Amino acid sequence: MAKYYTRSGDGRRIEMSKEEILADIQAGTADAADIGTIPALNDDQIEHLVDIITCQDRVVGVAPGKEVVMTYDIGQLDFTGDNGNSGNGVDMGRLEAALLHERALGADTFELAHSDYSVKPVKPIISMEKQTMEEIQDVIIAPYFYGAMPNMGLYYAPDGPYPNPADLMREFKIDESMAASENAAEHLARDIEYVGTHIQAAGSDGFNFDTTGSAGDADFVGTLRGVKALRKACPDAYINVGAAGESVMGIHGMIDFEGTICAGLYPHQQAKVVAEAGANVFGAVCNTNTSKSLAWNLARSVTFIKAAVEQSPIPVHVDMGMGVGGIPMKETPPVDAVSRCNKAMVEIAKVDGV
Secondary structure (H helix, E strand, C coil): CCEEEEEECCCCEEEEEHHHHHHHHHHHHHHHHHHHCCCCCCHHHHHHHHHHHHCCCCCCCCCCCCCCECCCCCCCHHHHCCHHHCCCCCCCCHHHHHHHHHHCCCCCCEEEEEEEEEHHHHHHHHHHHHHHHHHHHCCCCCCEEEEEECCHHHHECCCCCECCHHHHHHCCCHHHHHHHHHHHHHHHHHHHHHHHHHHHHCCCCEEEEEEECCCCHHHHHHHHHHHHHHHHHCCCCEEEEEECCCCCCCCCCCCEECCEECCCCCHHHHHHHHHHHCCCEEECCCECCCCCEHHHHHHHHHHHHHHHHHHCCCCEECCCECCECCCCCCCCCCHHHHHHHHHHHHHCCCCCEC
């Protein structure tokens, strides 16, 4: 029986037969369909996915004419950060990194980012960030955004002014825990409006909210409220909201955005509230299971993202990186897996961008 080189969810190189790959694809799409109450991949789509995974080329790509927009998060940190931060440890400034992405790597868009890559630490240094934004806008041609995670965990003790909801829940102080989440969400929304409006005034082409919901449903709701305020203040701003996971963690459990309880929302449902908040683009996410194969993870991811694309009122730019989009959870994901996952998202899920 012929064997094909492929990957596990943790990035290990493994061998699987075509029959094993097919079985994992069928199991992966069935899992997503069951959890998300969405359609599974049909026979033609499954066959297409088998062909992508079993292709013997090390790197694969889409056919000419099927290219999509390629965007980058975390800004210059993919150059300047060390390997522990998925970077390359190359010493350069933010201007040099932006121009290299534009002129050498062919990035369709790029973004300015603070080293902490979170909204809260940007607030006290907003004047310096505005100056840097203006300087780089003078020389860059590609759309140049500002990027940051909402990262509402920074608003809880010991880093922030509000008690940690998890600590309160362990003490069975449920009402106090929910109140802490709600207060932090309001604080986050105010900071998003403050930072966003100031950076737009400096000439930014837009704002990328990365890993929205990483601290649970209150983080997700606080970001949406901030986006709504930013949209009102800056009607022409480009706003991208990328999710933290395929399902919004229900740490609060009852917090809502415009009447929609956000705990437990899946990508096709997240897209609708993100659009309602005023975002231009939704960054859909599906998390990788490290104990499963690339075939299982990719089929599951494509199923979730395909449903989001079909139901979203705004363009969907799927998040593809270590541990999301079917890509193995590895600091430097193997290019054979990355290219196959991207190809499947474009040709099967029909995403608008990556």
